[in-house]
Amino acid sequence: MADWFGQARFGLFIHWGHSSQRGCELSWPLVGGVFALPDQRDIAVIEYHSTAATFNPLNYDPRQWARMAKRAGAQYAVLTAKHHDGYSMFHTRESDFSIEHSPYGRDIVGQFTEAFRSEGLRVGLYYSLIDWHHPDYPAFEEDDKPYKWGQWRQPTQAQWKRFIGFMFEQIRELLTNYGKIDLLWFDGGWERTPEQWRSAELHKMMKQLQPELLVNDRLPGFGDFDTPEQFIPPRPPGRLWETCMTMNDSWGYNPTDAHYKSARQLIHTMCEVAGKGGNLLLNISPTGDGTIPKEQAARLDAIGKWFVHNAESIIGSAAGLEPHQFYGPSTRKGDRVYLHLLAKPYESVSVRDVKINRVKSVRRLGANELRFSKRCAIIDMMGNSDPSGELTIWIDESQADANATVVALEFDSTN
Secondary structure: OOHHHHHHOEEEEEOOOHHHHHOOOOOHHHHOOOOOOOOOOOOOHHHHHHHHHHOOOOOOOHHHHHHHHHHHOOOEEEEEEEOOOOOEOOOOOOOOOEHHHOOOOOOHHHHHHHHHHHOOOEEEEEEEOOOOOOOOOOOOOHHHOOOOOOOOOOOOHHHHHHHHHHHHHHHHHHHHOOOOOOEEEEEOHHHOOHHHHOHHHHHHHHHHHOOOOEEEOOOOOOOOEEOOEOOOOOOOOOOOEEEEEOOOOOOOOOOOOOOOOOHHHHHHHHHHHHHOOOEEEEEEOOOOOOOOOHHHHHHHHHHHHHHHHHHHHOOOOEEOOOOOOOOOOEEEEOOEEEEEEOOOOEOEEEEEEEEHHHEEEEEEOOOOEOEEEEEOOHHHHOOOOOOEEEEEEEOOHHHOOOOOEEEEEEEOOOO
């Protein structure tokens, strides 16, 4: 069931909620902020929640979003169905703090799942276990500021029983009302124990409702894949994994945060993640009216243009060579190895410890074949028709891609 995820390599994270009207981070401003999000501010609890009453994203066009994601090369997308602030972007019988009771009224999640499936993309939903609005959680109040790690107010036994019932039913709705959901992306598990969340019971219910569902590692005690955040792990985890990352320093729409990574940086990140066998879940943050910010759209467009010639080296690939063999990320598909050149080539690049007589061709993706030479120790050549040695590939600056040059090595496996 995890085959698609293990080959996807690229997905979109979509952080969006009623607070996007204000141009602020999702949820964290209402609790006074957090050190990991520098471009945010403290917003009074009642003021933060007030924009739920005016949420009317008339420019929300999920089909346009899905087409944009597909052009960029994304294989799946994950939408915030409910963030820590408790606001549901779907129709729910469990709460009136939802899109159903906004001026917009229509089901955001329902439109999202339908539109992305129609473009052949897998669909995922983000759901925060935390709920800073629900009275039985209990809700976060102004007197609780600043957010104190490990000192969260505890509910009574009766409150928690009601809240767990609410949470289970909302997840049941998400897994019942919207067709096949490929992935459920939990967050916020740090505030309670696995026993309090009833993680085992919840996981069992989810798998009964949707046996092929993938669940991330943020449901305490469970998870099909790991989710390092905002960085590439120095060594890949020992199972499926996905790095989630913002384009700037914010998850939610924040027009004051101009600290955008360049398209080249994002492409390099994708190459590095794929070279370690992981997925990149790249975040976008729509505005309050449903528009994708131009800075983000431009970067997705640039990634898509790079993918025109280079997608085969990323999508469906496996991790490539060992670090001692090539100074940079690489991927593999069968007998083909892809070298991702993230720095300017100075006349040539080297690949070491490969079967040099099995090399059939060397070419730059989307362009010409490249000249190469091979060598190994003389004694290794004597009486050995299949020696390991070094390839030198000649490539000058004029042949380099402006973002990342990809060189494909074709090996003959029949020797």
